[in-house]
Amino acid sequence: PIFKALTEYGNPEVFSAQERNPVTVIADPSQCSFQFDPVGKAKFTSSCDLAKSVLAKKAIPYANEKAEPGAVARIRIGDKVLPSFEGTGMPAADFKAQNDAFVATLGSALKDAGYPEKADPAKTNYPAVLALLTLLVIYVTMVYGPIAAWLVELFPARIRYTSMSLPYHIGNGWFGGFLPTVAFAMVAATGDIYYGLWYPIVIAVMTAILGTLFLPETKDRDIHHT
Structure with a gap:
């Protein structure tokens, strides 16, 4: 309750954005890993892991929805749907370029939906x-x-x-x-x-x-x- 209150009083726009435009990750559960990486060596490159990783790093709350087996994960923000991408086996340079583009696109969509990049003083x-x-x-x-x-x-x-x-x-x-x-x-x-x-x-x-x-x-x- 204290941490929820810190969010409510420190960054209230997160709550209002969540009510207006809830976020859902639609993914095949078999593609979603438990992203525990204590030494920083693991690579989570499935479309589900990439989608969840970006949202978790941005502290964006989201729900999980099961997709058909083998499907590329998608992120639904309100009524807008953004596809993730499958990075497994992709060359490092191509992966970086596509991941940067994905992060930028998702960040822009979240901003349009009212999710703040940081708290408004x-x-x-x-x-x-x-x-x-x-x-x-x-x-x-x-x-x-x-x-x-x-x-x-x-x-x-x-x-x-x-x-x-x-x-x-x-x-x-x-x-x-x-x-x-x-x-x-x-x-x-x-x-x-x-x-x-x-x-x-x-x-x-x-x-x-x-x-x-x-x-x-x-x-x-x-x-x-x-």
């Missing part, structure tokens, strides 16, 4: 956005306030540096580091620009359960013992 509700961001920061402080003391109290002094470093960086480095790629893949697959938030929600619920069941209370523990 004149329509941004700055007090509301600031209040929501402040609320999010408060949630962060609720974690970072006790975590330092708890980690110190959790381990004996002789192994404390390593013992703190390992779980902290597994959590922030690995689980946090995968957030952008996992969230993008989830958004591209569903068309819901908020769907990627389920990744940190599930991780937070998992840590709450594990912390409640398996980690001890450390209040009043002697932090100087070895």
Whole structure:
């Protein structure tokens, strides 16, 4: 709800454009990949993947509609339909040229349909956005306030540096580091620009359960013992 409110107050034209001209990707589901690419080496070149990738990068919400098997994916914006293109097996130079043209054409169509390229400062509700961001920061402080003391109290002094470093960086480095790629893949697959938030929600619920069941209370523990 907070992130939806940020969109509503920060870039309200997205909501109005979605109501007037909803976007739908019409594609053969077998051509649509889960676009998870943690090292930046994978190439998603099917017509479905290309269509969804551009829309997800532009943060345009869309619905999914099943097309006939083998059909080239299409994007319906209101009553206008734009075809994607099949890039699999295409020479690199030709692919780049056609992809650039596709992105430009789609961007122009989205602009004509009222989808903004970026937020209009004149329509941004700055007090509301600031209040929501402040609320999010408060949630962060609720974690970072006790975590330092708890980690110190959790381990004996002789192994404390390593013992703190390992779980902290597994959590922030690995689980946090995968957030952008996992969230993008989830958004591209569903068309819901908020769907990627389920990744940190599930991780937070998992840590709450594990912390409640398996980690001890450390209040009043002697932090100087070895």
